[in-house]
Every structure is written in structure tokens, then in C-alpha cells.
Amino acid sequence: MTGKVTEPNEVELRAKLAELTQEHRDLDTAIQALSGTHDMLQLTRLKKRKLQLKDQIIKINNQLLPDIIA
16 A cells, blocks of 8 residues: 555544544453453463454554654
């Protein structure tokens, strides 16, 4: 993907960003619900997925808001 984001592409990226952000929040809720249990394997998987989502969210944010060198 190039550095410049076109308008149709920006709409797609913003939609994907909203989807990933919602999934990230949902995982937060699921992790809190599982915190009292002893299912450490599932908890670890959820936390790993949450970190993957965070990385994707940051990547999309960087595409939408590129660094401006002042």
C-alpha cells in the first residue's frame, strides 16, 4: 500500500478501524470476565489476540494520519 490514502480507501480503512476497535473492546470485556477463572490458556489466547488487534489498529491509524515532519 502506498503512503497516500485515497478517499475510497480511507473509507474502507476507517470502517476496518471501527471494526477492529470494537473487537478490541469486546476482548477487554471477555478478558475481565475470565479473570476470575482458572482458564489461563483461554485468557492468554484472548490477550494475544487483543495485542494483535492493537498492532493492526496502530498500523491503520498510521496510514490515515501519516507523520508530518516539521
